[in-house]
Amino acid sequence: MDNMSFLPEDYLERRAARRTNILCLTLFGIVMVGLVGAYVVSGRHDAEVRELHRQVNLEFEEAARRIEQLEQLQQQKKQMIHKAQVTGVLLERVPRSLLMAELINHMPATLSLTEMDLETRELRTTTRPRTAIEREQQRLASRSKANDMFSQIEVPETEMTVNLVGVAPTDVEVARFMTALGRHNMFYDVNLLFSEQTTISEQRMRQFRIELKVNQDVDFDAMEPTLVSRELKQNPMGSRLQIDESGELVAPGANVAPKWGQP
Known part of the structure; x- marks a missing residue:
């Protein structure tokens, strides 16, 4: 008799059902609010990720453009260097006036030159016979460079040799002349080919022949001729x-x- 109620049973059932429905709707609303909030947060995060991805793509495109520009500059630099080397071969490296000035200004006062011969020749390097593997590697390297128009042009190395014939009173002047030329950075490999007795205008003299090489790596534009008093x-x-x-x-x-x- 403790749970005795004077309300109708169908009323109590409807009230319990209504409470259940309200609780379910409340829980459903809470779940929906959570889902909507999660969707909003996820969408905002996706937008941030897309924006970051777009910025990264832009940075990669900018880096690729700069790398392409750098490669073009490197290619232009190689072409300019190659053209300068080819031009250096075609143009005169050693000014003849400077060469003559240095030879004369390093001569002893009593020494005289009667002949001068300047020879420029191309240096050819001798190579050993290549193996089959080396020939195949050379063929592949040549094929990879087939599209490079500048790689087909070879700049040969040259060597300038000067032969001097002259007369002097004694061999002492000849030795002084060779020593002065050997100390100059413009010349190297100075050799005396012969020195013999001769007579000029009833005067006994020493006739000699000197061979030397010209250093073509010297900056001739910055070189000033040696000034001597004669x-x-x-x-x-x-x-x-x-x-x-x-x-x-x-x-x-x-x-x-x-x-x-x-x-």
Whole structure:
């Protein structure tokens, strides 16, 4: 009798069903609010991810464009260097005037040159016979460079040799001349081919031939010719005549300068 109620049973059942429905609707609303919130948060996160992906793609595109520009600059640099090398082969590397000036300015005052021969030749390197593997590697390398128009042009290395023939009173002047040329950075491999006795204008002289090579790696544009003073006090061809400071020939004790070759 404790649970005795005067309300109708169908009323109690409807009220219990209504409470159940309200509780279910409340729980359903809470779940829907959670789902909507999760969808909104997920959508916002997806938007952030898409924006970050777009920025990364833009950075990659910018980096690829810069790399392409760098490769183009590198290719242009190689082409310019190659053109400069080809132009250097076609143009004269060593100015003839500078070469003559350095040879003359390093000569002793009593030494004279009678002949000069300048020879430029291409250096050819001798290679050993290649194996079949090396020939195949060379063929593949040549095929990979077939589309490169500049790789087909080879710039040969050259060597400049100067042959000098001259006369001097003694071998001492010849040795001084060779020493001066050997100390100059423009010349190297200075060799004396021969030195022999000869007679010129009834004067005994030493006739010599010197062979030397020209260093083509020197910066000739920045090189200044060597300046020397050439004031002769005595005739290099004999001891009877003298040369004054003005360059005139005078005999000892004479008031009038005689002609060249007269006692």
